Amino acid sequence: MKGVVVCPQPRAAEVGAEILEKGGNAFDAALATAFSQMVNDPFMCGLGGMGTLHYFHAATGTSGMIDFYNRAGSKVRPDMWEKDCKGRTPISGYSLFDDFRSEIGYTAVMTPGTPAGLGLFHAKLGSMPWADLIAPAIAQANEGILVTPNLASVWSGYAQPGIPDGLTRIRKTAECARVYLHPEGRLFKVGDVMRLPDYARTLERLAKGGWREFHQGALGDEIARDLQANGAFVTREDLADYQPEESAPLVGSYRGYEVRSNPPPGSGATLIEMLQILEHFDLSALDHGSARHIDLVARAMGAAHVDRNAYLGDPRFADVPTDMLISKKRAAYWADRIKSGQYAGGQEEAPPGCTTHVCVMDAEGNAVSMTHTLGTAAGVVTPGLGFNYNNSMKLFDPVPNKKNSMAPGKARTTGMVPTMLLKDGKPVLLAGAPGGSVIISATLQSILNVVDFGMSPVEAVTVPRIHCEGLGIHTEATVPRSVIKELRALGHTVHQSAHSFEPSMSRAHVISTIGGRMRGGADPRGGAGVVYAR
Known part of the structure; x- marks a missing residue:
């Protein structure tokens, strides 16, 4: 192939x-x-338009943004x-x-x-x-x-x-x-x-x-x-x-994989933070789609969005504490609050816009994850x-003197997160999605579905999905009513869509070589296209 x-x-x-x-x-x-x-x-x-592109060059073993x-x-x-x-x-x-x-x-x-x-x-x-x-x-x-x-x-x-x-x-x-x-x-x-x-x-x-x-x-x-x-x-x-910007990706870790994603004003730090919070919980011991599984993932999403709303901005114009956001210490702080029941959620949320994504991997191991x-x-x-x-x-925020206020030459914040997971220095999972801040939750769950639940890429982007930024959990119609009832008993406000494949959940795309075979999955929530070049 x-x-x-x-x-x-x-x-x-x-x-x-x-x-x-x-x-x-x-x-x-x-x-x-x-x-x-x-x-x-x-x-x-x-x-x-605009975009953010994450590449891995197999010949040199290097990646970049x-x-x-x-x-x-x-x-x-x-x-x-x-x-x-x-x-x-x-x-x-x-x-x-x-x-x-x-x-x-x-x-x-x-x-x-x-x-x-x-x-x-x-x-x-x-x-x-x-x-x-x-x-x-x-x-x-x-x-x-x-x-x-x-x-x-x-x-x-x-x-x-x-x-x-x-x-x-x-x-x-x-x-x-x-x-x-x-x-x-x-x-x-x-x-x-x-x-x-x-x-x-x-x-x-x-x-x-x-x-x-x-x-x-x-x-x-x-x-x-x-x-x-x-x-x-x-x-x-x-x-x-106009000049595009080159940089190294942000680096975190999850379950033994190195996680690389994009720097601010993109939301790679938020995705890494979510993963590192969830590393404190044994998701694989839970039933996928159970109330406890959704509860933990939603709380990790909401916690990371508290930090995103407080700190994310264009580094040219704002002091963004990226090292703190992707630190194990910050993840442990939120995990401890979730375990003790102290975390109460954030104050803002923003559903999707119109965007697209592409992932490509070739036989030599070159890889691209790009959102534009x-x-x-x-x-x-x-x-x-x-x-x-x-x-x-x-x-932009029309009110001056805020992290996302408008200014000449400034970029606004974005939910785009073209991401790669690496093992032994080589990419084994590419992931990304279009759709505003819902990009982050779609990409997160696709990664969890492969790593924690052993799903194929097609399964990972197809199973029921949620979205949470702190005010409530948005679910698709395929989440059972019994689970919705349990989540509400745990204190969550739950908004359930009438759609089995809710379009606003964003369209995640994944390529994986975990298990030794290169496979791809394109989200059926959009006009799904996935092609294998033989």
Whole structure:
């Protein structure tokens, strides 16, 4: 077997597998898959977005992070929206304004980082030509993509109090409506074919000119003129000066495995903290899905989220005590509180946004776990370019002098956690997920399901799941009522979904070689795509 590719989009997974079959490595496959994801899920990810990429290079035995987060434009001011903010959404923590300024339109856009991040990754580790890795996405955009239930649900899933629905989002700019509404003026339906020739031409320009064409070339000039003419906070200099960041992953441990995940403003520290809290409890002695199992996992989630809410921020702008968060001492503190019944939960919670993920591992042991996103998309398309921009401004705190307050050049916090577990210096488990802070809980449970309960990757991402940030436990319909009753008797508030596969639980993706065989699992909560390259 040449490798495994897992991601939510079946056609994108196929692209990655074809690259492996042609002799490309895991890094090539991840890049080609990512570009195809942009076309097949154009409101989940794209050239106007951001991401975080975790790689392991088998030849050198080294791993690293490439973070390409959106950064606030230089025209942003910390107090510019403070007086107009109407609060934050109760189920997502998004800032609320009467005119939706942080959610849709040009004022919601932050400096994109995806082209620069993927360009750096290719220069560092790619083995195939850049243009060859973008070519499949160009072909798909020209041929047209089949609208999947996952893609259609993006537009219908936006509806919640204070947030514009999908149709309002798409109609925010005339160009977005022209590109992303059906010619009949309606939303595309499942099974419709959506053609994206403008996106294809933009990708062709990127393939020919390299990633700098987007940030520093003629394409960047077009983007900057459009943003400036329509009141965005991002300048031409912001776009040209953008630089992705390279760093070592954070390192923790769990049950004899080394755990590596992403640094702040990503949430790898939160995931490591959860695992190290749970290491104090023998989960394997419990029945999976039992009240005691859910109780312990929920309390560990909630405890780590207390620290996330208190400490997580952009290290360029805030003092983030990462060493403390991933320390065994901090995990023991929370474990002791859980054992004694003192832990009472946190005060905030934030469900998912629109994001995507890809994991790839090849036969040589090269590995990639990458999460990339548009937030929930601003409904902004530059005329003739075809792609959406991010709406990351909505996740800043409009009140100044807080860890996640807005400031020029600042990245907002994110729940993304592309993670690897290693044994004897080699990755044996890759995991990650899309979907806001629910990413953390989905990734956590996938790891627990493999390590503590001996599940296959498919089982690990399929069994009933929970989410907790401290205020209550969210469960799927498949959690038995008898277990719900026991959890409530233990003092938990429980919110049970009507869905067996609750979409907001995030779509976890896993590749594992534990047991000696490379296997992948793609979450059925989305348009599951998993491909083995033979």
